[in-house]
Amino acid sequence: MSAQVVPLPRKQPSLAPILGLTATAMNSVNAIILDRMQSEIPLIPALAGHLISGGGKRMRPMLTLAGAELVGYNGARHHKLAAAVEFIHTATLLHDDVVDGSEQRRGKSAANIIFGNPATVLVGDFLFSRAFELMVEDGSLKVLKILSSASAIIAQGEVDQLTAQRKIETSEERYLHIIGAKTAALFAAASRISAVVAECSEAEERALEDYGRNLGIAFQLVDDAIDYDSASADMGKDQGDDFREGKMTLPVILAYARGNSEERKFWEEAIAGFRTEDEDLAHAIGLIRKHDAVVSTRERARHFAQRACDALSMFPDVAARQAMVEAAQFAVSRGY
Known part of the structure; x- marks a missing residue:
């Protein structure tokens, strides 16, 4: 009797390779971030530090650092630029939380809840300004x-x-x-500038830009799926925030399109702001599951992640490329 062959379980994609690849450079980036968020006004570093030290993935600056590894850049210009990218991202998060009235960010109270809306907006402006200072210091008009x-x-x-x-x-x-605008544009820019500082060809610039843009779209699709598919403790924010704010994300768009007239009436009332209680959220999640809207959203995310990986095909199959491919695979397999 022949032995039964048991297939090995597929290894879950991880950020570990790209984290390892960029660890040394990221230490330099973090030192620049810490230095440039300082101010003689104590509220500024206190508020900025509340979010910056809050355990984010640092995906966007990581793409700048990984891209530099991929193209063999040996300088240090990309450190300040990666810090600028993180400041732009952090500023937009601070502003977003005020606009959305968010109460949680990365598993703790959002800055606007602790420090108030006016201070949060103004410190966001400060971080944007710091980002542009870093860009000007780099000296490249193209960057x-x-x-x-x-x-x-x-x-x-x-x-x-x-x-x-x-x-x-x-x-x-x-x-x-x-x-594509609110999320993927910064992913694309963060990836492309590594090729610019390395004086790569236009084709290599575009390839890295395409990688970042498609990864950014995939990343946001998964974020929007997670809002209807994970507990608050996993997400680091309140489940159903998008639902209560009336945001038309892809899970809702698909569930509405696939629903019957009664279900559509519910969605019309919910998105208009008339059905926002906990039982309404539970009903919304039930409809989204019924119509496989999260499954379909994740399928679309995998499509864009594959496009991101394909964009790197012009580069040698080195450790940096493998790490960037696995980062794209992680982005669509994550549950948080």
């Missing part, structure tokens, strides 16, 4: 153009999302356009 353009696109994406809020007619196409 400045890439990151400043990304900042403008992010702001437009946030305004676009605000105008789409509580509008049940929001299409999947518009939703993808919104997340």
Whole structure:
């Protein structure tokens, strides 16, 4: 009797390879972040530090550092630029939490809850200013153009999302356009600038930009799926925030499109702000599960993650590329 072959379990993708790849450079980036968030006004480092030290994944600056490894850059310019990328991201988070009235961020009270809305907005402005100081110090007009353009696109994406809020007619196409701006633009810019400082070809710049953009879309799709698929303790924020704020994310768009007339009526009332109690959220999650809307959202995320990996195909199959591919795979397999 022949022995039965038992397949080995598939290893879960991890951020460990890219964390290891960028660890030394990230120490330099963190030192710059710590130095540049200081101010003679004590409230500024206190508020900025509350979020910056809050345990974020540092995905965006990590992409700048990993991209530099991939293209063989041996300088240090990318350290300040990675810090600028993190400041841009942190500033947008501070502003977002005020706009959304968020109570939690990364598992603890949001800065606006502790320090108030005015201080949170102003410290966000301070961090944007620090980011632009770092860009100017780098001295590259091309880098400045890439990151400043990304900042403008992010702001437009946030305004676009605000105008789409509580509008049940929001299409999947518009939703993808919104997340392409508010999330993917900074992923794309963070990835591309590593090729710019390394004086790579335009094709290599575009390949890294495509990697970042597709990864950013995949990352946001999963974030939006998680809002209906994970407990608050796992997410680091309150479950159902998107639902109560009337955000038309892909799980809702799909569940509404696939629903019957009674279900559609529920969604119309919920997104308009008339069905926001805990039992309404539970009903919404039930409808999303019924129509496999989270499953479909994650499938779309995997599609964009694969496009991100494919964009790296022009580079040698070295450790940096493998780490960046696994980071894309992790982005869509995560539950938090």
